[in-house]
Amino acid sequence: MNSRHIMAAFPPTADAQVTLANWRQHPFSEWAFRNVRELLPTANIARSREPTSLSFAQAYLEDVAFANPRGETIDVGEALRTSHTDGFVVSHRGRIVAEWYAHGLTPDAPHLIFSVSKSIAGTLAGILVDRGKLDPDAPVTQYIPEMRGSVYGDGCTVRHLLDMSVGIHFDEDYMAREGDVINYRRSTGWEPFDATVPPTHLRQYLQTLRPDGKPHGHAFHYVSTNTDVLGWVYERACGMSYARIVSHYLWEPMGAEHDAYITVDSRGAARVAGGICATVRDLARFGEMMRNHGVSNGRQVVPSRWIHDIRHNGNAEAWSRGDLTKVFPNGNYRSKWYTIERGQTPFAAIGIHGQWVYIDPANETVIARVSSQALPMDLDLDHMWLRGYRAIASRLSGKA
Structure with a gap:
């Protein structure tokens, strides 16, 4: 199927129709990831009334070279x-x-950012802690008593949610066609309706999750539901919807130029872990604020100490026991952000299918990239682009 034919007729032919059954599959994803609102219910994340202005200083980067997955030289343009x-x-x-766009995306069009959404949630935590609305060491049940009896009700704290160190029985296999991920997606509305399965919604599903026998805090275990519970904690702490929280505490004070939005389930619960859609320019604004110690347009939006904690703390032992050492062997994870290499400055927000906000404070560089990569996790492509980000930062800093 040529992606130019997808959703191009009125109505589209059957083989060019994007549905909940195919929307995350390439090439349908090229259209779907920038038109999520036409597939799923969403809640708006309002932009700023005073957007942070952008300045431009064009640099030619298309010839910056690095290695592709086969070890051959490739440049940014070809990549x-x-x-x-x-x-x-x-x-x-x-x-x-x-700045570069393809497959119908434009500077003012939101794109699904998958788990970059998690880093937005982790950043919000610092703001809410600073405002006295959130205690990261409090038990989850202090905010959500309904979680008693689930994995989140037995000694699980907000910090365990933030650092993905919940001792939960859950296999986050994106390629599975049954099991945990499918049941989870079905509860969020991301899967087609199945008449053979009892209907459920996200908050109901979260209460069914059980422990794996390991103590909370022992190991990094990447499970998206932890972030959805975190968003529910925020809602209870703030007395407003998650979309409103993002807008009020982050998107508006950061100076976002465009509305973002987030997918919601049949009861209006936000897919906090991976449902935000935003423009690439606003992602760059977000990354620049993080690079600048939480300051945007002269305003302290995120406490600088929270960003310092993200960059310099985290449990290296828990990471080493975790399930993403093949991605970053010497990495770390703190408050929903990745440290690429312990002892070095780059840190990142990362989502499946090739979504990145890469921040290199030492080289004063921020790179925002959105994609419709065919595989949810393509380590060859991700590592290729990581080499590319480093090469770009080196070029811009005059080190290459």
């Missing part, structure tokens, strides 16, 4: 064209130096 990249923005010292 963009051959890796299903939909949007790409590079910022250096606060100015946009490169």
Whole structure:
């Protein structure tokens, strides 16, 4: 199927129709990831009334070279064209130096960012802690008594949610066609209706999850439901919907230029773990704020100490016992953010299908990339682009 024919007729032919059965499959995803609102119910995340202005200083980066998965030399231009990249923005010292779009995406069109959404949630925690609305060491049941009897009710704290160290029985296998991930997605509305399965909704499903026998805090175990519970904690702490929380405490004060939005289930519960859609420029604004110690347009939006904690803390032993050491062998995870290499400055927000916000404070560089990569996790492509991000940062800092 040629992606240009997808959803192009009125009505589309059967083989060009995007549905809940195929929307995360390539090439349908090229259309779906920038048109999520036409597939799923959503809640709006309002933009700022005073957007942070962008400045531009064009730099030629298409010839920056690095190794592809076969060990051959590739440059940025070819990598963009051959890796299903939909949007790409590079910022250096606060100015946009490169911008690139494909597959129908435009600067003002939101794109699904999958688990970059988690890093937004982790950033919000610092703001809510600073406002006295959230205690990261409190038990989850202090905010959600309904979690008693689930894995989240037996000694599980907000910090365990933030750091993905819940001792939960859950297999986050994105390629599975049955089991945990399918049941979870079905509760969020991301899967087609199945008449053979009793209907459920997200908050109901979260209360059914059980422990794996390991103590909370022992190991990094990447499970998306932890972040959905975290969002529910925020709602109880703030007395407002998650979409409103994102807008009020982050999107508006950060100076976002465009509305974002988030998918919701049949009861209006937000898919906090992976349902936000945002423009690439606003992702670059978000990354620049994080690079700048939480300051955007002269305003302290996120406490600098929270960002310092993200970059310098985290449990290396828990990471080493975890399930993503093949991605970053010497990495770390703190408050929904990845440290790429312990002892080095880059940190990142990462989502499946190729979504990134890469921040390199030492080289004063931020790179936001959205994609419709065919595989949810493609380590060859992700590691290729990680080499590319490093090469771009080196070029911009004059080290290459």
